[in-house]
Amino acid sequence: MSLARFGPESDVYVIETGLDDCPEFRCCACALICTDEEPWQSLDIFSLDSLIDHLQKHKKRGHKVDEAFSSLAEDYDVVVSN
Numbered sequence: 001m002s003l004a005r006f007g008p009e010s011d012v013y014v015i016e017t018g019l020d021d022c023p024e025f026r027c028c029a030c031a032l033i034c035t036d037e038e039p040w041q042s043l044d045i046f047s048l049d050s051l052i053d054h055l056q057k058h059k060k061r062g063h064k065v066d067e068a069f070s071s072l073a074e075d076y077d078v079v080v081s082n
């Protein structure tokens, strides 16, 4: 299941890759690690806390991550302060 897809409201594409009791995520084509030589790299993230941390880094770089945060709020009861 995807938490966010690339679009007008999202600069990140995040999918869930883990099991219900063991959430894992993948930040697809992550702009924080992609380079000109490797433009399509994905980052595996192994906990909810790490994902939130990662999304905050995107946000600091000016990327839109609100869609991912709303999905997290709905699916995981995560409260993200701005």
Ligand SMILES: [Zn+2]
Residues within 6 Å of the ligand: 012, 027, 028, 030, 031, 032, 043, 054, 058
């Ligand atoms: Zn990323």
